[in-house]
Amino acid sequence: MMKRTVSGMTGAGSLAHNRRDFIAENVNPDRVHLNICYRDENLKDVYKELFDEAVERYNVGKRNDRKITNYYDKIQHGKQEKLFHEVIFQIGNSKDMAAGTPEGELAVKILDEYMQEFQKRNPTLRVFCCYLHQDEATPHLHIDFVPYVTGWKGKGMDTRVSLKQALKSLGFQGGAKHDTELNQWINHEKEILSEIMERHEIEWEQKGTHEEHLDVYNFKKKERAKEVKELEQKIESLTADVEAAESDIKVLKQEKVDIEKARDQVSESKEQTKKELEHMEKQQNQLKLIMNNIDKELKNSGQIKLVLPEAGTLELASTYRNKKIKPLFTKMKNYIAGLAAKVIEITREAEKWRDKYYQLKKDYDDLEKDVDEVADLCDQLSDDVNKLEIISDKYNRALRIFGRDTIESAIWKDIQREKALEEQKRKEQMPRKIIDRLQWGRERSQEYNMQQKKNKTKRRGMEL
Incomplete structure (x- = not known):
């Protein structure tokens, strides 16, 4: 073995x-x-x-x-x-x-x-x-x-x-x-x-x-290894941030595709609504012709010359009234009642079509507003995606030219420099008296917590 x-x-x-x-x-x-x-x-x-x-x-x-x-x-x-x-x-x-x-x-x-x-x-x-x-x-x-x-x-x-x-x-x-x-x-x-x-x-x-006793050189080497380990963890954090940014770009691209699909659907709905409105306008014109014809008939009915039949030789007045006058008036009464009922029915139908026309016109106007808003949002997202792609492209180019280690080391040094400047600024702003320092510290802590809360709310909004 x-x-x-x-x-x-x-x-x-x-x-x-x-x-x-x-x-x-x-x-x-x-x-x-x-x-x-x-x-x-x-x-x-x-x-x-x-x-x-x-x-x-x-x-x-x-x-x-x-x-x-x-x-x-x-x-x-x-x-x-x-x-x-x-x-x-x-x-x-x-x-x-x-x-x-x-x-x-x-x-x-x-x-x-x-x-x-x-x-x-x-x-x-x-x-x-x-x-x-x-x-x-x-x-x-x-x-x-x-x-x-x-x-x-x-x-x-x-x-x-x-x-x-x-x-x-x-x-x-x-x-x-x-x-x-x-x-x-x-x-x-x-x-x-x-x-x-x-x-x-x-x-x-x-x-x-x-572990043997380390000489000065190996001791320093071991300490540098610790520092490198810490830097590598910081670099890993930066790499995670870059990956998150790339993930955001993918999400924005998908949102752009979804919005473009929604815009196409709204455009199709807009065309369909436009066709329905055109059809309604044609029906409305036909109703107008019918109403005009009814008006003409009513006017003509009011101009009818009533020609009463001649009374017969030695014809009694009661016979003339019952057999000739009454039937004529009954016929006229029924004709006028029929016209009135037809006018009422057509008027109601016209009102229904008119209401439907105005509702469709309102829906059409609302769709046009939605289309404009979606188009604006799509343009804005497109600009954001382009900006992020440019930033990502520049980052990748810098990686190819200078190497990942050089870039991430530079980023880390810049972060440390900013922290040092912030710390120096904080110390310069710190009051000299202890009481004033305590109050000043409480105010800075409240400001920091408020900013963290705003950042968290903003991130949640982006996720939604």
Whole structure:
């Protein structure tokens, strides 16, 4: 049975490096496609998933200046906890488990099997990014996770970021100075990895390790590594913001397409309404002709010359009245009553058509206003999309010309410069007397909370 060492250590947490957003010198570009991505999620989205409900519970009944508006920003700018942690696991080294060799392929198989049960085994370590790299000297795993604890009874939120408490909930209580919860947990994971190795006929070769006294050069080198790690986390935050901006561009483009479809539908409705109005106008003209004919008939009926029949020789007056005059007047009465009923019926029908015409005309005018408003909104969205595309294009061009590291370093330095200027301005504005400083501090805190509330309201409006 062959023997191999097992390495388990904390990593720098460079997500851009893990994703291969840039190719480092120790990476073989021809083997990048062999890397395995188990999970790659946006860190801000993971924070919302884990902590948004806890934030809402915590803010109930709190003063505005004590409420948490954004837990991600709170952890990012705080000093007690890190946004996330990274561990790296590897079997053997470049001499005995090199990438591309049969031994290296076996290492990949064992690491893959180890990763399958990792999240189930460590439920309080929320994995959001995990890659198995096969494009460097030796296959190895990068596992990035957010440690959190639920049901917390102490101060603060009941669900919160905490590496110590997350590992304690998994059964690692910590001990002496170098026997921390994290070291205990890493050693336990190495044992699990070794059990999988045994199933593949590889024995864990354990070697005692200790950290030698660092000379001045190596000490400075280690301190610089810490600074680089912090900068990489800041860069990751900036990268997340850029990804969010690109996502906004996609949303705006989709909204533009939806609005153009709505505009086309309104245009079709407008054409249909126009045809109906034209049809109504034709019917109205026909009604006018009918009404004119009725008026003529009424006028003619009023000009009828009544020619009474001649009375017969020796004809009695009663006979003349009953047999000739009465039938004639009855006929005239019935004719006039029929005309009057017809006039009333046609007048009512004309009023119905007139009301329908005016309603359709009003709907048509309203549709025209909606079309104009939609067109204006579409133009505005089009301008916004074009502006965002120009900004995105300039950013991508700058990345190609200067490289991601240079650009993000410049952005980070500019952010630090702005913070320094703001801090200097704040100190210059701060009153000298203690009492005045306290009042001044309360006013600044209220202004900050009001601004945060406005920003949150604005973001919600954009999401709607």
